[in-house]
Amino acid sequence: MIHSGFKLALTAFTISFLGSLPVGVLNVFATQIYMSGTLTGTLTFIVGVLIIEAAVIAVTLKCAEWIQQHKRWLKIVKILSLLFLVFLAGWYWFIPQAEGGISESDMMSFGIISLLATGLLSGLLNIVQIPFWTGWNLVLINSGTLSKKTQNSEQLIFIVSAITGTFFAMLCFIFATTMLTEWFTLSSTFLFQRILPITLLLVAIWQLRSFIMEAKIKYH
DSSP: OHHHHHHHHHHHHHHHHHHHSSOOHHHHHHHHHHHTTOHHHHHHHHHHHHHHHHHHHHHHHHTHHHHHHOHHHHHHHHHHHHHHHHHHHHHHHHSOOOTTSSOHHHHHHHHHHHHHHHHHHHHHHOTTHHHHHHHHHHHHHHHTSSOSSOOHHHHHHHHHHHHHHHHHHHHHHHHHHHHHHHHTTOOHHHIIIIIHHHHHHHHHHHHHHHHHHHHHHHHO
């Protein structure tokens, strides 16, 4: 029991950590907050994000069998997440970003509650995580790592381990991005208005390629 619980926890942590490391809207928002010089605000924002992620994982676990029977719904979500990435790329490319990110005075005026609410709202808007966790949950259920009807203890281990992985991945992204910006003397404007949208567009193209490949495999 202990061995299986540890294996499940390690699996959930690894999936979440590696899945949360790449460039994404949540990592970008958190980095902008951190660059304003407010670590407390950054952690508060991340807590809001993790609350939504925990809810998404719980719902996708409960609805795993229904999702398997209604895969068209999952395709719709994948398409929406793809469009969302393209929208973000366009947003950061064409909308001017303030040098230095969000000012510390503006950030502090938001207050802790507002930053938590911002994290919650950002988590809700991040629809990319829905197909991500739906797909992984189905893989783990089909492989026997997760039971089809997960027990409360098993679900708790999985969710806590997953959001822990996300937490550390976001911190790694924030610190690494800040360090690289300082090393290469990149302005935050160039980082968020040029490098970021190009990266988001490349991620969208990769997801589109994966979507097309899945469709080809199905119809061959």
